[in-house]
Amino acid sequence: MRFGRSNRWTSEDRPPGRRGFWLLSRHSLLRRFARRLVLLAFIGIAILVGGFLWFADSVSSLRAPDGVKADAIVVLTGGYLRIEQAVGLLRDGAGKRLLISGAHPSTTPTQIRRTTQGSADLFKCCVDIGYDAIDTIGNANEIARWIHDHDYKSVLVVTNNYHMLRSLHELRRVDPVTQFIPYPVITADLTRRAWFTEPDTLRTMLGEYAKVVLSAFRDWLGFERWSGLRTDEEEQKEKQATDS
Numbered sequence: 177m178r179f180g181r182s183n184r185w186t187s188e189d190r191p192p193g194r195r196g197f198w199l200l201s202r203h204s205l206l207r208r209f210a211r212r213l214v215l216l217a218f219i220g221i222a223i224l225v226g227g228f229l230w231f232a233d234s235v236s237s238l239r240a241p242d243g244v245k246a247d248a249i250v251v252l253t254g255g256y257l258r259i260e261q262a263v264g265l266l267r268d269g270a271g272k273r274l275l276i277s278g279a280h281p282s283t284t285p286t287q288i289r290r291t292t293q294g295s296a297d298l299f300k301c302c303v304d305i306g307y308d309a310i311d312t313i314g315n316a317n318e319i320a321r322w323i324h325d326h327d328y329k330s331v332l333v334v335t336n337n338y339h340m341l342r343s344l345h346e347l348r349r350v351d352p353v354t355q356f357i358p359y360p361v362i363t364a365d366l367t368r369r370a371w372f373t374e375p376d377t378l379r380t381m382l383g384e385y386a387k388v389v390l391s392a393f394r395d396w397l398g399f400e401r402w403s404g405l406r407t408d409e410e411e412q413k414e415k416q417a418t419d420s
């Protein structure tokens with residue numbers, strides 16, 4: 177019998193054949209670590225799920241404002257429906273000038289005008305087309321450069337509703353001074369109450385939410401971002417690939 181010590185055995189006191197059992201016992205360090213790891217994973221999953229529910233509610237609640245006006249209009253490419261909406265706003269006098277950001281180098285102004293059924297005079301006087309942006313980060317940089325060149329103070333932002341939150345985040349990050357007014361193009365699938373039962377719509381929303389989370393983490397950790405803009409060499413290669 178040992179005096180002056182707790183009658184609880186330590187790992188050294190236990191017979192060699194029982195030490196493996198002790199590592200998996202209820203009070204072992206390994207079991208405590210595993211429980212904490214599971215708890216952290218559960219909390220992380222709960223935060224992500226809650227964040228997605230907030231994101232989905234925010235996106236589905238977006239509505240285009242009535243009678244809104246700004247100094248200018250920008251549209252992020254990704255579908256001609258967005259461009260048609262932006263051209264319509266310009267035609268109605270919602271802004272003085274329009275930038276179509278992120279057009280493919282092989283796309284001509286005439287092609288865009290014909291697809292949107294815009295007038296030649298309107299495109300000639302008041303529409304600029306940006307070919308440098310590759311992604312949403314590039315859109316933000318291209319748009320910010322255009323805004324500063326024209327000294328605009330307020331800008332209507334036209335893009336799909338599911339893409340709006342990330343677009344505004346990137347725009348406000350590179351240009352915190354300009355007032356960006358969202359003008360979402362409503363995706364019909366998201367107007368349905370049970371949109372989450374449709375695999376394609378759910379996949380699009382989850383993918384966009386993942387990009388929003390990654391963008392927020394990148395800012396929080398202070399990682400340097402690339403410009404998202406085409407170089408002259410990349411533009412030439414894309415034109416050659418299209419021509420061939």
